[in-house]
Amino acid sequence: xxxxxxxxxxxxxPMREPDLDAIMQSExxxxxxxxxxxxxxECLRVGYNCWVADLGRLVxxxxxxxxxxxxxxxxxxxxHPQWQGLGVGRRLLRRLLAQARERGADTAFLEVRxxxxxxxxxxxxxxxxxxxxxRGYYPARNGREDAVVLALAL
Numbered sequence: 001x002x003x004x005x006x007x008x009x010x011x012x013x014p015m016r017e018p019d020l021d022a023i024m025q026s027e028x029x030x031x032x033x034x035x036x037x038x039x040x041x042e043c044l045r046v047g048y049n050c051w052v053a054d055l056g057r058l059v060x061x062x063x064x065x066x067x068x069x070x071x072x073x074x075x076x077x078x079x080h081p082q083w084q085g086l087g088v089g090r091r092l093l094r095r096l097l098a099q100a101r102e103r104g105a106d107t108a109f110l111e112v113r114x115x116x117x118x119x120x121x122x123x124x125x126x127x128x129x130x131x132x133x134x135r136g137y138y139p140a141r142n143g144r145e146d147a148v149v150l151a152l153a154l
Contacts, residue, residue: 009054009056010053010054011054012051012054012091012092012095013054014050014051014052015040015050015051015062015064017041019052019059019062020037020041022052022058023052023059026062027078029080030078030079030080030081030084031078032141033139033140040064043064043075048065048066048075049063049064049065049067049100050062050063050064051064051092053083053088053092055083060079060080060083061077062076063092063096064076065099067099067100067103070106070107071106072096072097072103072105072108072109073109073110074093074096074109077092077093077096077119084118090122090125090126093122093123094126097126097154100154101154105154106153107151107153107154108128109149109150109151110123110149110150111137111147111150112147112148112150114133114146123150126152128152129152130149130150131151133149134147
């Protein structure tokens with residue numbers, strides 16, 4: 001199925017607390033070490049840019065980004081595994097970056113697991129460049145995993 005085949009009911013909208021059950025299901029399905037619900041609650045509380053991709057009444061993806069001064073930090077993008085490969089993550093990332101530009105950010109930053117080749121290809125295709133490594137940044141099954149730090153001039 002192509003991204004265009006998602007249909008007219010597909011839309012992005014701000015995340016709300018009632019979405020958290022669906023978000024936690026996506027996190028658990030897509031991530032070995034999902035964010036905790038309280039982290040999402042805190043992101044909503046402090047006013048981070050929190051979005052969901054909604055297909056009718058079904059939340060299929062979500063994202064969280066902070067914006068401050070002249071930069072943004074993409075903190076979380078997650079697409080439920082049943083909806084991966086359809087361009088949802090790419091469209092959600094582009095939505096976040098457009099909002100960051102509108103709010104005056106001139107650089108976007110993010111971290112991604114070294115092992116997450118799918119995400120790394122997406123970010124490279126969207127123009128992100130590797131600027132460093134955070135050793136042992138992420139929990140992993142056998143200890144810790146490094147993060148690749150990426151940046152994009154907006």
